[in-house]
Amino acid sequence: MDYRVNEIDQVIQNAISVMEDSKIQVFEICESARKELQTLGQELEVVLKETTDTIDKVDHLERDYRLARIRLTEVSRDFVRFSEIDIKSAYEKATQLQLDLMVYREKENYLKARRDDLQKRVKNVSLSIERAETIGSQMNVVLQYLSGDLNQVTRILESAKNRQLIGLKIILAQEDERKRIAREIHDGPAQSLANLVLRTELAERMLETKDMEVIRSELIDLKGQIRSGLGEIRKIIFNLRPMALDDLGLVPTLRKFVQDFEENTRIRSKFETSGKERRLSSAMEAAMFRMVQEAYSNALKHAQPTYVKVEITFLENEVHLFIEDNGIGFHTDLVESRVRTHSHFGLIGMRERVDLLQGNLEIESVAGQGTKIRIQVPTNRDMKGDEG
Template identity: 70%
Template sequence: MDHRIVDINRVIKNAIQVMEDSKYQIYEICENARTEYESLELELTQVLQETVSTIEKVDKLELDYRRARIRLTEVSRDFVKYKEDDIKSAYEKATQLQLDLMVYREKESYLKARRDDLQKRVKNVENSIERAETIGSQINVVLDYLSGDLNQVTRILESAKNRQLIGLKIILAQEEERKRIAREIHDGPAQSMANIVLRTEIAERMLIKQEFQMVQDELIDLKGQVRSGLEEIRKIMFNLRPMALDDLGLVPTLRKYVQDFEEKTRIRTVFEMVGKEMRMPSAMEAGIYRLVQEAFTNAMKHSSASYVSLEIIYQSQMVKISIQDNGIGFQSELVEARADHSSHFGLVGMRERVELLEGRLDILSELGKGTKVTFHIPITAEHRKE
């Protein structure tokens, strides 16, 4: 047995070394991608500014060229009032403006193509950075476990208390990833969409000068759509990681979630709390929040309910969360029997999350009489957060 442990330890040490080397390679890739991203962003900003300036120049040249042609027509008709030098001067001016207009139109086309290409490259680099950071995060999690003593890991797995701590660590890693994604969405797509709104306003002002009413109406509509998209992205950010969860706690965050759920789905909701709220570790509160979120989503998708209630009961060593709806219900015995082999109503995901928290999931449902899902989550002294 000792010989096997030595072999396993050697294999683990080799794996750790390989992953350590890979981690630094990923870090270098990520840093190079960030440098490229900053360079592309700077170039894109310059191209956008030059594009706007060129568009304005083209608009001015078109107006000047139209006036020059009118002037040329005018002097060509009146040989009494205007001399040959006047006609020649008007012709040369019109010709020069026409050439300038052609040059700037070509420049405008080139800049627009360059702008589109840079925007695609920026997006691709963003995706590369995100993938590299995700892989790096996953490697770090694996290294944390492999770096521990093998015998110590065995003792940890034999302890129910420490199994729960491992579950909390896994959930914490997931939530850290969600916070990172939320931050990137805020700094990336949200800012980009705000910039698009600004660009449409510039285009709108330019088009007003040319009196292209139909195009102006289209741009106004586009601006409204972009603003709606920006609002939707902010909602996605909240769903990824509610900022109120860290600042205010579980109960205020769930209260807001229930209110938003009612506004979005038009399903009447009720929120009740019994006992005194206790702050718990961030990972534990996040795990409970996800459980409630999944239960409400299931009620919306599968139950055809017109009413959903959420009740939280704080006890001395446990928090009990019940979600009940008045929907079509189902045969809970049949679902329980199949829960290990299917993802029916998302119960497998909820069951796994509850088990990570060392809790218990109870389902009570009957055809035509709705469904009640209850989570029992133990709260030990270590989990209390003053």
Template identity: 60%
Template sequence: MQVDALDRVIKNAIDVMESSKYQIFEICESVRSERQALNSELQQVMEETTNTINKVDRFEMEYRRARVRLTEVSRDFKRFKEDDIRAAYELATQMQTQLAMLREKELHLKARRDDLQKRIKNVDKQLERAESVVSQVNVVLEYLDGDLDQVTRLLESAKNRQLIGLKIILAQEEERKRIAREIHDGLAQTLANVVLRTEIVERMLNRDTISSAKEELVDLKIQVRSGIEEVRKIIFNLRPMALDDLGLVPALRKFIQDYEEKTKIRTKIELAGKEARLPSGMEVAIFRVVQEAFSNVLKHSQASHVTLELTYQQQMVKVTVKDNGIGFVVEQIDKKIDKGSHYGLMGMRERVELLEGRMEVESDVGAGAKVSMLIPIKLESKEG
């Protein structure tokens, strides 16, 4: 799975949706402005329509009166003069023309009013759809934003699993190289020497030099015993039997005893609290962390003394490794760990974090070093 590509796709999708949301929001604002303008225009048209209707009603009444007046003056030529008849006729004609214009204006205003009302309904539908889309986009964004941390954690978890898998492979390869070196430098050399010595003994026996052959057999027996001891040490490093049979503390005692004999660095183990058996996986992890810590002391510290402190608490185990070596600047080591270049401390920290614990490193140039690890004990996972 291309985790980085998936991460980019999700982030790009959120960015596009955010941009689209604001574009739709701008459309909504534009539609609202148009609706407001249409409402204002409709209000004006309705007011003008009302005024025009009132004028039409008034002019109809005046037009009827003008027709009545024209009829009166047209029937009584004796009483009204020609000028009176012409004036009545002109008034009636003028009223008729204005009334026709007002009726035409009324029809136009009503048509305009109906058109504006239809447009407002269409705008309302558009605004409703746009607001619905904005609401849906907000819901999706809220869902994505709410779950993005979880998605990011899953992506980071996938990345971490891949990195941890690679580191496990590298650790396995390093362990294989170490075992190969130990077998090559120890057991293989011993066995090769045994073969050579047996050939010497064979020649001596052929020459009837029994006493010399016996001496060679004694030396050969010593070398075979030494080879057996080497094999036992290799087996112990692969999986200490005492760890399964007796527990963490006896396995650590045996380890630091062998460490002192091999490296000539004085060692000490201090226990505090009530010793108890821990889950098998936790005991193995703590044992490996201590192994790595002592290996770091041998490789880097130039120390003459190293102390292991193991403190049992009710819900936590504290492991501390102190040495009197040359020390170092913690900030520089932290940078190396962050860059993945200090594999010893990095491997220790990863093991501790896998156990949901935390590791602290204290040191200064010329003042030795102290590595403390706090590992929680989960009661539900403890073996009965």
């Protein structure tokens, strides 16, 4: 066993080294992207100002050119009042204004194209920074686990009695990471988007005196897109960690989830509970909720149901979940083979969670006759370590 522990330790140390190097590279990429974003932002600010000035200049030149053409028409018709010098002067002025107008129109088109390109690049770089930060956070979580006490992990692995405790700790860590990401999105991008809405409203008011309807229309559209993105971020925050799960527990959260599912999908849904309802450990409640969530997601994506039902039963030492739909069903043998070859990720996630909890998962389905999922999870385990 010591020899195997040493081998495992060496593998983990190598993995840690690779992860540390990769984390540094991700950090450098992120920093480089932030510098690029700052440069692009400064350049975009200059281009926006120059675009506004050029549009104003084009407006002035168009007005002056119209007046110059009117003047040229007047002096050309009245040879008595105006001399040849007057006619020549009016013609030269109109010609020069026409040339200037052509030049500035070309400049306006170039600046608009440049502005659109810079805005697109700013958006892409911002997305890259967000992805890099997410990857960095995930790598930190992995490093924390890889850097733990290997001997302690080995002793725990040797004890079948504590197997469920390991699973619960892993699930709890996943849920903690989800809560952290939810906080970061709320405090970061969500606040930034809200601020951008205020800035666009301010820009609208500033443009009111310049009669620039096209730019105002673009700003209004931008404000709508930002508000839409803000709604999506808030939706992501809820999906990452429903607050009701911590505050109210599993049953109220599932009931609300089923109600929302029915409202959003127009698929008739039903939630039932039996037995003496009680609170479970935070990790176990999170795992049970995720399994129901995954089952409903699978039904929506693949089963085409008109009815979905979930029932939770509390027994003395177990909790049972029963999820049923009247969808198109499938051949269980075919899906089981896909699970074994890792090509059916929804069922893989459910089976892994059940295995970590030392539970049992049964799937019953026939093509054209819907699907039934039965999950049994023991609760007579020592749960004290899962909150730490």
